[in-house]
Amino acid sequence: MSRIKKLKATSKMREIMLAYYMQGKQAEEVSWVTSGAPVEFLYAMDVYPIYPENHAALIGATKMGPNFSQIAENEGFSQDLCSYARCDIGSAMVGSSPIGGLPKPNFLLCCNNICNTVVKWYEVLSRMFKVPLFILDVPFVRKELRESYVNYVEEQLYDFIRFLEKVTGEEFDESRFREVISLSIQGVNAYRDVLLMGRHKPSPLTCFDAFLNMAPIVCLRGTETPIGFYGELKEELEERVKNGVGAVDNEEIRLLWDNIPIWYELKRLSEFFIDHNACLVADTYTNAWTGILRLENKSDPIRSLAETYTFIYLNLGLELMAEAINRLIDVYDVDGVVIHSNRSCKPYSFGQYEIQKMIDVPSVVIEADMTDSRVFSMAQVETRLEAFLERLKS
Amino acid sequence: MGKNVDDLAQLKQFKEWFDNRHEYAKKWKKKTGGKVVGYYCTYVPEEILYAAGVLPVRILGSHEPESITRPYLHDMYCPFCHDTLAQGLEGRYDYLDGVTLAQSCLHMRQSYFSFVDRVPNIEWDYYLPFPHGVTNPYAADFAKHEFENFKAAVEDWLGVTITDRDLDRAIEVYNKNRELMTKVFEMRKADNPPITGLHAMYMVVSSQVVDKAEHNEVLEGFVEELQDVENDREIGTRLMLIGSEDYDKELFELIEYGMNYPATFVFEENCTGARYFWGLVENGDDRLMALAKRYVYRVPCPAKDWARGDFFGRRRFQFIEEVIKDYNVDAVIIAQMKFCDPHELDIPALREMLDNMGVTHLHLELDLTQPVGQFRTRVEAMIEAMGEEDLFI
Numbered sequence: 180m181s182r183i184k185k186l187k188a189t190s191k192m193r194e195i196m197l198a199y200y201m202q203g204k205q206a207e208e209v210s211w212v213t214s215g216a217p218v219e220f221l222y223a224m225d226v227y228p229i230y231p232e233n234h235a236a237l238i239g240a241t242k243m244g245p246n247f248s249q250i251a252e253n254e255g256f257s258q259d260l261c262s263y264a265r266c267d268i269g270s271a272m273v274g275s276s277p278i279g280g281l282p283k284p285n286f287l288l289c290c291n292n293i294c295n296t297v298v299k300w301y302e303v304l305s306r307m308f309k310v311p312l313f314i315l316d317v318p319f320v321r322k323e324l325r326e327s328y329v330n331y332v333e334e335q336l337y338d339f340i341r342f343l344e345k346v347t348g349e350e351f352d353e354s355r356f357r358e359v360i361s362l363s364i365q366g367v368n369a370y371r372d373v374l375l376m377g378r379h380k381p382s383p384l385t386c387f388d389a390f391l392n393m394a395p396i397v398c399l400r401g402t403e404t405p406i407g408f409y410g411e412l413k414e415e416l417e418e419r420v421k422n423g424v425g426a427v428d429n430e431e432i433r434l435l436w437d438n439i440p441i442w443y444e445l446k447r448l449s450e451f452f453i454d455h456n457a458c459l460v461a462d463t464y465t466n467a468w469t470g471i472l473r474l475e476n477k478s479d480p481i482r483s484l485a486e487t488y489t490f491i492y493l494n495l496g497l498e499l500m501a502e503a504i505n506r507l508i509d510v511y512d513v514d515g516v517v518i519h520s521n522r523s524c525k526p527y528s529f530g531q532y533e534i535q536k537m538i539d540v541p542s543v544v545i546e547a548d549m550t551d552s553r554v555f556s557m558a559q560v561e562t563r564l565e566a567f568l569e570r571l572k573s
Numbered sequence: 574m575g576k577n578v579d580d581l582a583q584l585k586q587f588k589e590w591f592d593n594r595h596e597y598a599k600k601w602k603k604k605t606g607g608k609v610v611g612y613y614c615t616y617v618p619e620e621i622l623y624a625a626g627v628l629p630v631r632i633l634g635s636h637e638p639e640s641i642t643r644p645y646l647h648d649m650y651c652p653f654c655h656d657t658l659a660q661g662l663e664g665r666y667d668y669l670d671g672v673t674l675a676q677s678c679l680h681m682r683q684s685y686f687s688f689v690d691r692v693p694n695i696e697w698d699y700y701l702p703f704p705h706g707v708t709n710p711y712a713a714d715f716a717k718h719e720f721e722n723f724k725a726a727v728e729d730w731l732g733v734t735i736t737d738r739d740l741d742r743a744i745e746v747y748n749k750n751r752e753l754m755t756k757v758f759e760m761r762k763a764d765n766p767p768i769t770g771l772h773a774m775y776m777v778v779s780s781q782v783v784d785k786a787e788h789n790e791v792l793e794g795f796v797e798e799l800q801d802v803e804n805d806r807e808i809g810t811r812l813m814l815i816g817s818e819d820y821d822k823e824l825f826e827l828i829e830y831g832m833n834y835p836a837t838f839v840f841e842e843n844c845t846g847a848r849y850f851w852g853l854v855e856n857g858d859d860r861l862m863a864l865a866k867r868y869v870y871r872v873p874c875p876a877k878d879w880a881r882g883d884f885f886g887r888r889r890f891q892f893i894e895e896v897i898k899d900y901n902v903d904a905v906i907i908a909q910m911k912f913c914d915p916h917e918l919d920i921p922a923l924r925e926m927l928d929n930m931g932v933t934h935l936h937l938e939l940d941l942t943q944p945v946g947q948f949r950t951r952v953e954a955m956i957e958a959m960g961e962e963d964l965f966i
Contacts, residue, residue, distance in 0.1 A: 255921035259649065259912050291705055295678055295876055298705065299918035302879040306922060314879060316706030318715075319676055327722075328702065331715040338710065496700075497686060522649050525679045525914070530686060532645050 182453045183446065184426055186384070188412040189391050195404060196394050203227050203282045208347055211281070211304060213297045214397055215491055216290035216315060217336070217484050219363050222401040223356040224343050228288075229281050230398050231304075235263035238270065239442030239550030241277045248551055262523040262551040264300040271307060286310050286346050288339075292317040292494040294526040313342050317489050321496035324489060332485040359401045360480050366405035370396045371469040373409045376416040377460040377511055381425025382433070383416040386462035387449040388426065390440045393465045400468075427458040432571050435507055436462035437542075438519035438527045439549040447557060455568050461511040463504060464527075467492040497530040501537035508539050515571050516542035517564070523548050543567035575803025578767055583795035587772075590779035590788075591820075594630070597783055599668050601628055608670040608697075608731065613657070613685050615781075615844045616675035616703050616874070618720055618864045620747050620854070623785065624739035625727050631781035632657045632666065632688070636821050636942055639663075645687040651912040652941040653818060654684035661692035671697035671730070673723075675868075676705070678876045678915060697730045699723060707869045707877045708888075716865035724861065740860040750785045751850040753792040758847060760799055761839045762900050767802040770814060770838025771825035778820045778845050809835025810956050813902040815842045815893060815923070817910035817939060824908070827945050827952075834956040839900045842893055843908075848872050851892075875915035890926055897932055904933040904959060906952070911938050933959050 203209060206227035212218055214232045221228045238247055244262055250269030252258055258265075270276040287310060289301035298314055305312035315335050318328040340351045373392075376383050392412060395405040419425070434452070436459045441448060452459060492503055504516065516538060520528045535542050545563055547555045578584060590597055598609050610622050611632040619629040634656025641662050642655045660666055672695055674685040682700075689698040702719045704712040724735055754777060760767055768776075776795070780788045812828070819841070829837055841847060854867040878889040896902065905927055909916040920936060927934045935955045937948055 255924060257914075257917040257920075260914055260917050264918070295705065296914050296918070298879060299875070299915050303918055303922070305880075312879070314706055314709070316704055316709060316712070318702040318704075319682070319700075321700045325702075327715065327718045331704070331711055334711045335706070335709060520647050525649065525683075528647055528649070529679060529683055531647070533687065533690070 181446070181450065183387075183449050184424075186388055186392070186412065186415060188408070188415055189388070191408065191411070192392050192395060195408060196398070197278070199398055200278045200281075203229050206282065209282050209284050210286050210288050211284040211301075212288045213290050213293060213301070215293040215488065215493065216288050217488050219356065219359045219401050219484065220336075220339060220343060221288065223352065223359045224347050224349060226285075226343070226347065227282075228398065229284065231267040231281065232263050233394055233397055234270070234276065234278075234281055235266040235550055236440075236442050237278065238266045238276055240445065242443045242552065243277060244443060244550035245553050247276070260523075261294075261296045261300070262548055264296060266550055268300070268303055268307075271304065284308055284310055287312045288315070289313070290315040290317060290488065292488055292491050294493065294524070296525070311342075311346060313339055315339065315488075317494060319496070320490055320494055320499065322498065324486065328489050329482065329485045332489050333482050336481050336485055357480060360484075362403060362406065363401040366396060366400050366402075366409070367469060369406050369409035369413070373413050373416065374461065374465060374469060375510075376413065376420070379420050380433075380512075381423075381427065381430035382458050382460040383419035383424065383426055384460075385426045385449065385452070386436045386459040386465065387440070387445050389462060389465040390445065393468070396468050425458065427453050427456065429456045430458045431456040432458070432515065432568060433511065433513045434459045435504070435511060435513045435516045436464070436519070437504065437516055437531070438521045439464055439524055441519065441547045441555065442550055443552045444547075444555065444557065451561060451564065455565070457568055459517065460513060461507055463492065463507065466507060493526050497533050498537070500530070501534050504534065504538050513540060515540050515567065517567075518542050518544045520544050520546045521549055522546070522554050523551065541567070541571065575801050576798065578772065578799070578802045578804065581795065581798050581802070583791045583798060584768075584772055584775065586791050587775040587779040587795075590783050591775050594633070594779075594782040595665055595668070598628065598630055601784060602668060609668055610671040610673055610697070611666055611669045612672070613674040613681045613688075614677040614874075615849050616677055616868055617673055617701060618675075618723070618868055620740065620743040620864055621720065621724050621727060621735065622673075623746065624735045624743035625731055625733055627671075627727070627731070628784055630669075631778075632660070632672070633778070633782070633820060634941070635660060635665070636823070638942060642687075645691065646683055649912055650683055651680040651817075651910045652939070653910050654680040656941055658684045658687050658691075661688045666692060667694060669695055671695060671699070673699045673701060675701040675703040677703070677874060678913075680912065699726050704869065705877050707873055708880065713862065713865045713869045716869050717859075717862045720861045720865055737860055740864075741856065744854045744856055744860065744863070746785045746789065748853045749789050750780055750792065751853055753789060753796055754780065754850045756796050757792075757799065758840065765804050765808060766837060766839055767799045767804055769806075769825070769829045770812070770841060771822060771829055773838070773841060774820055774822070774825060774845060777841075777849055781845075781849065806837070807835040808837045810837075810959065811901055811903045812836050812838045813840045813842065813897060813900065813905045814838050814846065814908055815905055816908040817843060817913050817916055818845045819843055819908050819939065820845045821939070821943060823945055824939075824943055824948070827943075827949055828906070831945075832949055832953055832956075834953055836952070836956060839902060840896050842872075842889075842896060844874060847896075848874065875919045878915075878919070890923070893923070894926070894930065897930060902932065904935070904955060907934055907936045908939050909936065911940050
């Protein structure tokens with residue numbers, strides 16, 4: 180029997196996401212969108228957003244990554260490319276996936292604040308589906324957020340509104356937009372409260388729980404759903420805290436995970452850490468969504484969006500990234516960091532060796548890929564992690 | 574009897590500059606007392622540095638096996654970024670006073686940061702934000718604004734003022750270099766092109782590492798001399814090179830001089846070839862805007878090349894199509910640096926376009942060093958297959 184203590188909310192999340200994908204198939208106007216894009220505009224214009232990255236994670240979690248990757252590889256896409264991109268392109272080529280493929284997009288919204296690969300990936304999709312592509316170009320923030328960056332992004336957001344009005348034939352409704360933003364902020368806050376439960380000792384959740392339950396904040400941000408869902412999840416976690424129940428019995432070591440999960444190995448890795456009395460109490464990945472929409476300037480939501488979507492974790496220089504990690508180390512009181520060098524994700528794996536030298540606690544680098552299990556060796560990873568945990572325990 | 578191109582003093586000079594680029598920069602510093610700035614990626618507006626009396630040199634690798642970059646860079650970053658960092662760590666760039674990068678791809682960014690942090694004696698570094706969305710309507714304005722900041726930073730560092738006259742002079746020198754190299758490329762349209770791809774590579778890459786005014790003097794002579802060149806080599810298959818930076822002479826030597834079938838490159842669509850110099854700065858009252866427009870509207874690197882709103886208007890593909898026709902290209906070698914995702918994602922569409930045009934193509938993946946034997950077999954097989962139709966006439 181598995182030692183993993185499952186959260187009841189996770190089954191609810193599955194229902195929510197199934198309904199989300201099913202509704203998408205009926206939606207009139209569908210846009211495929213990157214995970215770091217300002218989805219609020221789409222919900223405000225009644226456009227149904229579909230996230231190929233989330234879908235690729237689903238493909239990874241159902242261990243079908245190599246299958247869909249190979250379809251794309253057979254068409255000439257390199258095996259060195261991001262495996263989310265390969266899974267998505269492969270799935271789109273054959274029109275299937277564990278949920279029966281994604282609904283065809285009417286247009287595409289791509290924001291390069293998470294990586295540069297999405298730009299080329301979405302262009303492939305644009306050619307494949309013969310639909311318009313809007314790319315929101317966000318300058319990289321090396322040390323500070325400059326006004327010129329925000330101006331540039333803001334101009335493009337207004338351009339995007341015109342683009343949306345053209346493709347949907349509807350006028351942009353600012354009051355509806357403000358409503359969506361308000362829902363978005365409430366959702367993000369509810370989600371952050373869930374993640375912050377990891378501060379408790381023992382922690383009532385692991386980052387694996389956070390990974391499994393992150394889909395609603397990514398895909399449904401801007402609707403009522405995440406607010407209710409994360410509210411319930413928090414109650415469940417509070418119940419655990421009240422009863423002194425930790426996600427890991429005998430929590431001896433508290434860890435932070437860096438990078439996207441290894442979707443096809445969540446269970447084995449989860450059990451590995453339980454067996455070693457180690458709890459991954461937080462991670463940089465799910466926390467990236469808590470920073471969205473601070474919206475300091477409420478009178479000008481568009482400028483605020485331009486600011487917050489420029490200053491997101493994956494778009495920051497190394498010093499700022501290390502600062503963010505140190506903040507998490509502090510907030511969650513962790514003893515060490517497990518750094519996933521993700522073959523697929525260059526921006527996330529960017530400078531990890533340099534970051535190791537800038538953070539306040541010991542860390543270990545493990546090599547894997549988020550969805551392509553062909554480049555993963557559990558035995559090697561286990562050996563490295565065991566040595567690291569031994570070191571922390573001593 | 575015309576001259577043999579390999580005997581031309583100018584060509585020898587390009588090769589000598591290419592081979593001894595570090596010595597050149599060191600001598601230049603000694604001679605002029607000026608500063609040398611290394612740049613990553615060809616989106617850096619070199620004219621601004623040049624206007625301040627700085628020598629901009631492109632940071633390049635050496636194509637030698639290395640293992641010293643592994644504590645800084647993961648293996649899945651491209652060999653070029655490993656190779657360039659290795660040069661810095663090995664002290665070959667110890668003469669640089671400054672380093673800069675215009676926002677291009679993650680690989681370059683990664684290498685750049687480690688280079689800045691790990692290579693000693695660098696007194697100035699500047700990460701220059703540059704739009705990725707070169708097709709969006711605000712890109713030139715944004716680039717201009719960032720060029721202003723860049724100019725101010727250079728002025729601040731050197732304690733100088735870069736006047737419009739300085740910029741005009743720099744633009745003039747750079748434009749002349751572009752015009753002359755374009756002239757040389759134009760000559761390759763001929764049935765019997767006067768130079769090979771190897772020669773073109775020496776010419777273009779040497780221009781990236783020496784004072785452009787000096788390069789222009791030699792180039793002028795080169796253009797003149799090329800009129801009298803009589804090529805005694807068999808041109809064979811007319812090849813076009815498309816892809817990542819490629820300054821590995823072994824590859825050119827193999828394909829143009831080392832195969833059983835004759836073949837000659839007539840065009841290189843990469844950033845050590847035409848993409849570097851194609852397109853002039855159209856000067857106007859606002860110099861920085863003129864520069865911004867040149868860099869934003871040049872033939873783009875695949876990292877920045879996409880069509881906005883529709884899927885027909887990609888500038889690079891249109892450029893490639895025109896070149897294939899104008900230069901009477903028989904076959905294309907797509908040479909992509911391993912792990913270069915912008916190229917990797919473009920290649921299926923590029924192959925489709927070439928197929929539709931009826932142009933034969935072969936995809937080679939470049940690494941730090943090249944598997945020359947394998948490449949020979951593959952390129953020869955491609956040329957052999959192209960000749961098959963003749964066999965069955």
